[in-house]
Amino acid sequence: MKDKDSINIKDLSPQEIQDFVRDNNLQPFRARQISKWLYKKGVTNFDEMSDLSKEFRDFLEFSFSLEPSLQLVEEQVSEDGTKKYLFKLSDGNQIESVLIPDKKRNTLCISSQVGCALGCTFCMTGTLGKLRNLRPSEIIDQYILVNKYNENSITNVVFMGMGEPLDNLDNLVKVINILTDPHYLALSPKRITVSTSGLVPQIKKLGEQVSVNLAVSLNAPTDELRDEIMPINKRYPIKALLEASVKFPVPNRKYLMFEYVLLKDKNDSDSDAHTLAKLLRGIKCKINIIPFNEAYPLPYKSPTWDRVLKFQEILMSYRINVRIRKSRGSDILGACGQLAATYPSIKVTETQTQI
Ligand code: SF4
Numbered sequence: 001m002k003d004k005d006s007i008n009i010k011d012l013s014p015q016e017i018q019d020f021v022r023d024n025n026l027q028p029f030r031a032r033q034i035s036k037w038l039y040k041k042g043v044t045n046f047d048e049m050s051d052l053s054k055e056f057r058d059f060l061e062f063s064f065s066l067e068p069s070l071q072l073v074e075e076q077v078s079e080d081g082t083k084k085y086l087f088k089l090s091d092g093n094q095i096e097s098v099l100i101p102d103k104k105r106n107t108l109c110i111s112s113q114v115g116c117a118l119g120c121t122f123c124m125t126g127t128l129g130k131l132r133n134l135r136p137s138e139i140i141d142q143y144i145l146v147n148k149y150n151e152n153s154i155t156n157v158v159f160m161g162m163g164e165p166l167d168n169l170d171n172l173v174k175v176i177n178i179l180t181d182p183h184y185l186a187l188s189p190k191r192i193t194v195s196t197s198g199l200v201p202q203i204k205k206l207g208e209q210v211s212v213n214l215a216v217s218l219n220a221p222t223d224e225l226r227d228e229i230m231p232i233n234k235r236y237p238i239k240a241l242l243e244a245s246v247k248f249p250v251p252n253r254k255y256l257m258f259e260y261v262l263l264k265d266k267n268d269s270d271s272d273a274h275t276l277a278k279l280l281r282g283i284k285c286k287i288n289i290i291p292f293n294e295a296y297p298l299p300y301k302s303p304t305w306d307r308v309l310k311f312q313e314i315l316m317s318y319r320i321n322v323r324i325r326k327s328r329g330s331d332i333l334g335a336c337g338q339l340a341a342t343y344p345s346i347k348v349t350e351t352q353t354q355i
Pocket residue numbers: 116117118119120123124125126127161162163164197217
């Protein structure tokens with residue numbers, strides 16, 4: 001008979017699987033066998049783990065579930081090749097993942113929460129409020145399924161989909177460990193980027209546990225403006241955010257990244273560019289400028305291309321490494337800030353979970 005409290009085995013970190021094996025007086029290599037079947041072979045049933053004894057498979061079946069955590073609802077392909085995947089969760093909520101092909105890279109943008117509590121005013125996900133954190137199995141299955149649909153071609157992972165990854169820190173760390181462990185998915189930490197809107201204490205905690213690329217969603221050169229477009233800034237202002245960010249242990253030969261969504265007539269003036277350059281003076285970093293993608297009901301407009309180039313030119317005049325991130329998949333609402341899967345069964349209200 002199955003233990004009624006059994007959890008999905010993919011919610012366990014590599015260390016937790018080792019602990020399970022040890023606590024049950026099994027030989028250590030059993031942990032590697034389990035990881036091979038789960039993450040290299042992608043089985044969805046314990047009976048498929050054919051080099052395990054029937055007794056051991058029954059024991060796993062008794063202890064855990066191995067239910068698929070995601071069901072593909074729809075795949076949309078943009079004219080630029082970007083693919084957006086809409087997944088349904090077991091509770092009926094929906095999330096999105098986006099695969100962005102770019103020369104030799106195939107980058108998967110992963111969601112970490114259902115909705116988001118932070119309410120950045122340029123982001124569709126922020127209009128939904130936060131319903132809940134995604135479990136590790138729901139996060140890692142985005143990678144496993146999209147990789148399978150695309151002939152195992154994912155090269156990079158960015159946690160920039162729906163939700164604030166650092167508001168789901170424990171599960172994020174588990175997933176990063178599953179992605180990077182040589183016996184699991186064996187992805188280089190240099191190919192993983194976590195984006196944050198600026199949860200300062202969690203930046204420090206993440207850096208104590210893993211070394212991956214960090215992208216800070218900055219979007220304003222002053223507290224006054226950042227307070228207005230990113231409410232989290234009222235709790236963790238720019239000075240505290242920069243102090244925490246520069247201490248973050250990015251991998252060797254990698255740079256701290258700042259994301260700057262350019263909003264027409266809001267944060268895109270010459271003066272904003274000069275102030276931003278002075279703010280980041282002395283910080284070893286790269287800046288990604290992201291021209292805003294218009295999407296109803298967000299209140300902003302896209303900047304003109306001339307304005308984008310001028311903003312870049314000013315930053316470069318300060319010898320800052322800056323690049324314009326092309327909008328990808330905007331025709332399928334798959335571009336940065338446009339993700340907002342619908343929730344067929346639940347009405348979202350503003351009073352839902354606060355951080
Ligand atoms: S930009 Fe990120 S942190 Fe801000 S509301 Fe959107 S998902 Fe949340």
